[in-house]
Amino acid sequence: MSSSTVRPEDQDRLAEQDVARRLLDSAAQLSYDPATQVDWETPLDPDHHGASPEWSTLYGTAYWNELTDAQRKALTRQEAASVASTGIWFEMILQQMVLRDMYAKDPTDPRFQWALTEVADECRHSIMFARGAAKLGAPAYRPRRPVVELGRAFKTLAFGEAAYAAILVAEEVLDVMQRDW
Template sequence: MASSTVRPEAHEPHEHEVARRLLDSAARLAYDPATEVDWETPLDKDFHGASPEWSTLYGTAYWGELTDAQRKELTRQEAASVASTGIWFEMILQQMVLRDIYAKDPTGADVQWALTEIAEECRHSIMFARGAQKLGAPAYRPRRLAVELGRAFKTVAFGEAAYAAILVAEEVLDVMQRDWMRDERVVPFVRTINNIHVVEESRHMKFARAETRRHLLGAGRIRRHIHAFAIAVASYVIVSSMVNKDVYANAGLDGERAIAEAKANEHHKSMMRSSCSGLMDFLASARLLTRPALVFYKRAHLI
């Protein structure tokens, strides 16, 4: 019992040091999407909304039948759906972080960093909303079951369950957006949005990793297994919600056929697995890849 109470306290200076470095980084490099993103120039439909290789239909027979204009419209709808999912999860993230720092010392670097992160997430959500609107997409929302599971998760998740789930959502988006922001086929304002998000989310991911490790210091075997399962289920819900099924009909495609081919698309599954190798390595090092958890990561094609 003595060691489990001492170890987190011994780790506390490192926790504050990470937060101080992140605060310094935010002071040096932060963006205001309201002025950094070109909101005024009309949408140029000669561009994609995301790298075509990341489309859920890329590599399928249906993709081969689409015109160039249809492919570009599909990637714009898919990018808007990913952005809308990002808003949904950022709202969950903000509530979990606020709950974690509630009643803590506000003069501490860790609380001040958490508030800084929440401020950045608020700006990101507005940025994503305006970006989706400019792409000519509706307000995509996750299915009702996902919304209600998210509502429950944000209410009960704590410690490593909360921060590791945050990390999963951020890491998956990060890998996609690093490709999109460098791709000259992607419409310029979306590339700017992706660049802003990648830069600022790198700080959030560093904090989430540090907090996950810190909370796991005092975790016993049962708690670790329960939270590993909860993180995996949350990850599956997040990833499976990224591309709304309505994107295909809204892009002018045969929705039923598109959904079937996207579901069987091995190229997209491979892209997801390869992009998440670093994330899975981290979860493995934290001993959060239990057998029950692996079932959901495999279903989400993250491993």
């Protein structure tokens, strides 16, 4: 009978580090830099919607039917910019939570490095959303003050898997919308 000299908690840590290394390798190949990979200089075609019309809050209503085609396109542009602003807000909460969790941890650990890589990717997403909203000619849509304060309390007080689950659910909704647009 053979016995292991590695404790179960060490095996878990090693397995997590291996996953983090694979994620780092994947991110090195797949990370997207909107500053260099999006042509921000090309003008938008005014004949296109900002998002699929079906995603519009008014789609299928009597109000939608009363709008001209140009008004529908303008509405979807504003709604897309609003969703992008909401995405930035959620991503900033996620970034702060990740940084808080990694604060004062071992920077040589692949899990730490993966966390920083994730924050960097989220920063790039936020920049892309911000530039996209500006390109759509939209104002800066921001949450109202009470919502900002709730977000501040959440990112400060929430911890563990439940904290991340709440943010990731919101991000998943935004990701589904992006893929469909």
